[in-house]
Amino acid sequence: MPPPPLHAAASLPYQCSVLLRQLAARHSHVPASPCSFLRALRRLHARLLTGALLHNPSHPHLTLRLLHLYTLSPDLATPAILFRSDPSPIAATSLVSAYAVAGRLPDAASFFDSVPLPRRDTVLHNAMISAFARASLAAPAVSVFRSLLCSDSLRPDDYSFTGLLSAVGHMHNLAASHCTQLHGAVLKLGAGAVLSVSNALIALYMKCDAPEVTRDARKVLDEMPVKDELSWTTIVVGYVRKGDVHAARSAFEEVDAEFDVVWNAMISGYVQSGMCAEAFELFRRMVSKRIPPDEFTFTSVLSACANAGFFLHGKSVHGQFIRLQPDFVPEAALPVNNALVTLYSKSGKISVAARIFDSMTLKDVVSWNTILSGYIESGCLDNAARLFKEMPYKSELSWMVMVSGYVHGGLAEDALKLFNQMRSEDVKPCDYTYAGAIAACGELGALRHGKQLHAHIVRCGFEASNSAGNALLTMYGKCGAVKDARLVFLVMPNVDSVSWNAMIAALGQHGHGREALDLFDQMVAEGIDPDRISFLTILAACNHAGLVDEGFQYFESMKRDFGIRPGEDHYARMIDLLGRAGRIGEAMDLIKTMPFEPTPAIWEAILSGCRINGDTELGAYAADQLFEMIPQHDGTYILLSNTYSAAGRWVDAARVRKLMRDRGVKKEPGCSWIEVGNKIHVFLVGDTKHPEAHEVYRFLEMVGAKMRKLGYIPDTKFVLQDMAPHQKEYVLFAHSEKLAVSFGLLKLPLGATVTVLKNLRICGDCHTAMMFMSLAVGREIVVRDVKRFHHFKDGECSCGNYW
DNA sequence: ATAGGGTTAG
Structure with missing residues (x-):
């Protein structure tokens, strides 16, 4: 976007000021490449120097703005140099807060430390306190505050208290005693009557998990001689955080002056509590009272419509937004447009979503991530992958969405490939991304790779994460590593119904049918209600173990005791x-x-x-x-x-x-292999005359060569054979255990699976293992199943990673 | 020059 032309007669300081502001605004919404940004910045810097506008007492803001921009650039040295030529406390404060806004807290802190003590004033301290508070770092904020208290010449002011209270609110185990102590200190130091301090105090009380402090927060509010909109907003938000929407609503009803922000807080409170109908109702009331909705209102109410599936309502809100759109600058319209893209993707109208996305003049990471997950949710993996490549900047979430999108779309190999690429680009995966990669290992039966990821998870401190833990449980279950699954289940700090289901499935699929049933009963005893998935799992467990009557009892109890319709x-x-x-x-x-x-x-x-x-x-x-x-x-x-x-x-x-x-x-060809001792038998399944069948052969040769090279199996011999020689045209390829059975491949008496499965380590789908069961009774064998081999085409066979 | 609350992606 080229900057609009400036009026020729405008003065140089004014021109520079506008240019600086434009550069900052553009950078904060669409981070340019570091090089081009720095180049533009240096040009402006030179212009200020030639105009003798730097450190010019009549234009102090120009220097400050320049400092601010330098904190956004990768150039760390220049701001400090600039500061040395103008070491005023004002410049120092501006620099600290600019660093903080740019998310460069370490630079802010080290710069603050480098300012000699006599040059530090209260405002500089305040800026540092609030910088720590913004970064949710309570302890260093408190220590800055303490140095302010201990100083002979300086005294904390209202800003210091406000900043301190907001910082302490981020403490992890914030106890009620902390709040009351701080409250006392504030009163003693005479800041109790200050509006912003009281507001921060309310917020602090509401952030504390103890239920009784809600009263204290309310008392602060009631005793305030003057309240402003933020006081009411804070208490409403606080009640919502405490899970008490009704209290939030009655506080909202108390407000006599109708501040816009309080409406927004209440609407978004409803959305956060999942009460989307109420959110929409409130929006309607707001409109009928002719209170103009702002971008926050639109964003919240649109997300309510998207969450609850009120697509028609959403459409009408969209209409209202279009009417008011000229009132919104692009920066304000941005989150609304993002919410609109979400709305239309969730209502299955991905093309409308894409049209809105394309028409947006300003896009941020959220916009890109939104349209990305929109494509994935509507099953357009190709579009998603293309978009992912084109994205001008990605956040960790983009990677996560793409990795788990591949897994859910059945492209586990691509998921792992992308995960590896992500790490080679030094992007740190979050627990959800790990969960996606682990699920991919489960799909592929790549137990060894999965175990490696487990180790990574422990190292990254994601052990307590439920999503990662559940993914591990499922993966170990699918790979037949029941012992590992048990261990994960034991170690997980908060098991939810997904964890229970995964553990029950792991036991049930691998010959521990009785234990699976016991675990199911234990889950019920611990007060966790089984869901429909739980019953599917337990029925499968009964099926494996041959426990027909037990299965029937669970089937009956499902509707009788738990009200779940089968x-x-x-x-x-x-x-x-x-x-x-x-x-x-x-x-x-x-x-x-x-x-x-x-x-x-x-x-x-x-x-x-x-x-x-x-x-x-x-x-x-x-x-x-x-x-x-x-x-x-x-x-x-x-x-x-x-x-x-x-x-x-x-x-x-x-x-x-x-x-x-x-x-x-035609049945897509695939292959399965069985490893007995140091010999591998590979079976080609599917239509042998399929045009892609020769790819399977090539793939197998490639795998063989690779395995020999790795010394994985010293004497690897591939035996290619038809699974069902009497059927010339089509050989068997079952997608599930159920189909394998119905094809008549396994005429097994009920319950026979148990004895066999005890000696079997199964990777991939169970059906493969079942296919080979008659071959392998009593022997220790490993079965792996490779699906969708054609994603390993040509030289890219990176499958070495996967086992 | 510094403060308190409200928004969107899984």
Whole structure:
């Protein structure tokens, strides 16, 4: 954005002043590249020097502004040099606060220390105190305040107290006694009647976790002779923070003068408490009272609409904003536009969101991150990836969104690749990003890599993070490392329902069915309500362990004791469980009690039961039902044709095959390998005539070469073979354990999995392990499953990282 | 020249 032309007749000081202000404003919203910024700054600096405007008593603000800009630049030396030529306390104060605004607290502190004691005045101390307060550093702020107290010539003033109180509010274990002590000290030193000090005192009391201090805060407010809008705002915000929205509302109703900020505080309080309808209602009242909404109002109410799914309301707010938009400078419109982008992405209108994003004259990191996650939430991973590359600046959050976007989009390899790139660019991942990378390891069955990440997490101090802990639990569970999962579960300081579910799943999937059930009961005993996922998990555990009656009890207790209506997936699992136990009749009875029409998943479960028990007649009936529903479900085609063949209904089987050919249904090829001793057997699964099949072979050779090079397996031999030689055209590729069973690959009696799984370390999907079970009973084997091999194309095979 | 509160991305 080129700066607007200046009036030719404008004086040089005025011109410079405008230029300086423009440079600062632009930099704070769109950080330019360090080089170009510094160049522009030096040009201005030279101009000030030639005009003899620097250190000129008639234009003191020019020097200060220049100092301010230098604190934004990567040039650390110049501000100090400039200061040496004008060592006034005013310049020092300006420099300290500029450093603080620029987020360069260490520079502010070391500069403050370098100012000789006689040159420090109260205002300079105050600036330093508030700099620490802004950075949430209570202790150093207190020590600056103390040096002010101990000084012979200086005395703390109102600003000092205000800053001190705000700094102490950031203390971690702020006790009620701290607050009352400080309150006493403030009164003793005669600052009790100052408006800003009282406001800060209210905020301090409200930041303390002890419930009883709320009264003290209220007392301060009540005793104030004069209150301003901030007093009311602070108390409203405080009540919200304490989780007492009703108290916030009644304080809000007490205000006689209708300050805009109090409305904003109340609206955003509702949003933070998840009461979006109330937030919107309040906004409506505000509009009807003709109180003009500002950018904060719009931002809050739009986010309320986005959170609650009030898309029509949101649209009307958008309309009102458009009418008032000329009143907003770009800086003010920015957060509103960001909230609009969020609203439209959440309502599934990503193209509208993108249009708003493109039309924004001013964008910040939040804007880029918002549109990025909008693309990811609407499944446009390609667009997201392109955007990610184009982003002029990224925050840690951008990386996090992209990494977890890849994982949820099923591109675990890309997630890990990006995670590695992130670290090579020296961006420090937060716990959520680690969680994404760990989830990717779980998807890939990359246990070793996952363990490395676990070590990183401990080193970075994220051990107490719930998201990281839950990701670790899930990953260890998927990789069959039950011991590690147990350890994580024990160490986690706050386990939530996700953690319990993940731990139960880990036990249930790996042959500890009984223990899984015990853990479920323990969870209930500890007062954590199981959710629908918990019941899916426990039914799966029962399935693995062959505990049919127990499974049925949990299924019953789900609606009876916990008021959770079983969904399609719960029914499907229960039917699968009954079917595998040979109780197919009971499964059919259960279907009749369902409150909805049977879905493809239900019929697939019946079908799988029929295959295990050799009930071709009922199987064909289920196949007829499924036939009506294809192609809603993946895998249905092959399943159907096999079932019809088994029932001797060759004509129907041929019809299904023809349908498959007509629709061009092909199974994506993939490969699995099994490692027994030092020998690896690799199986190609999927359509061997698929155009990409030769890529699989190439990939396997590459992996083999790489593994030999790493000395991982001394004598690696690849045996490529069809999984099902009697089926020339299509070989089996199951996407899930359930399908593997329904394909008839595993005619296992119920419960057989337990004994086998004890000796099995499983990486990746369970189905692969199950496929090989009959081969590997009683032996220590490692099974890994590689999906979506084509992301390892050509020379980029970085998979060495993944095992 | 310094202070107190309110906003958006997961």
